[in-house]
Amino acid sequence: TQLLEQSPQFLSIQEGENLTVYCNSSSVFSSLQWYRQEPGEGPVLLVTVVTGGEVKKLKRLTFQFGDARKDSSLHITAAQPGDTGLYLCAGVRRETSGSRLTFGEGTQLTVNP
């Protein structure tokens, strides 16, 4: 059973389109993060959300943490080919030790010119 369900798993869109990626769980998370990973590299942190209902914006990317801290979404406006990559959500569960991250399966995004 995947603790963090991420959807969709694959997304192929045209440049200029908008998209939303979802990350859902039945567990409560102390914080939730979004990473982007390119082939042959490790994930790179995009944002951390901590407070229920929190919304953060990073240029054309908008991240939201659910009120109950069980889900999150990533919205990209006017996608560009440079946005192509594997997007991963990851959370720190309250009941686990340290800051070990629980990851979703990822969303492979392809933005076509």
Add this chain to the structure above:
Amino acid sequence: GAGVSQSPSNKVTEKGKDVELRCDPISGHTALYWYRQSLGQGLEFLIYFQGNSAPDKSGLPSDRFSAERTGGSVSTLTIQRTQQEDSAVYLCASSSYIHSNEQFFGPGTRLTVL
């Protein structure tokens, strides 16, 4: 160095052989994490270190997997008697303190067991 480094970047081995994967964290980072990533998938937690101690080894898949960290710096992940299902990318991350929200990842070691 400026970031987390891992070696080797690629490792091809035969089933049954032992392998050692190395991680050099960012200097001064006290927390170190090992994750495993299967092709195109999310990351699976293996183990983390706070200093040289490993408070949580719960993610290690079997007793063929072990890890150590010395001097609060370099860590080695050892897989004994490798199996084909061990094939994956092994990623290391470090953070400045155990409750830091930000983990910095290395590029990973791609392990292929033939």
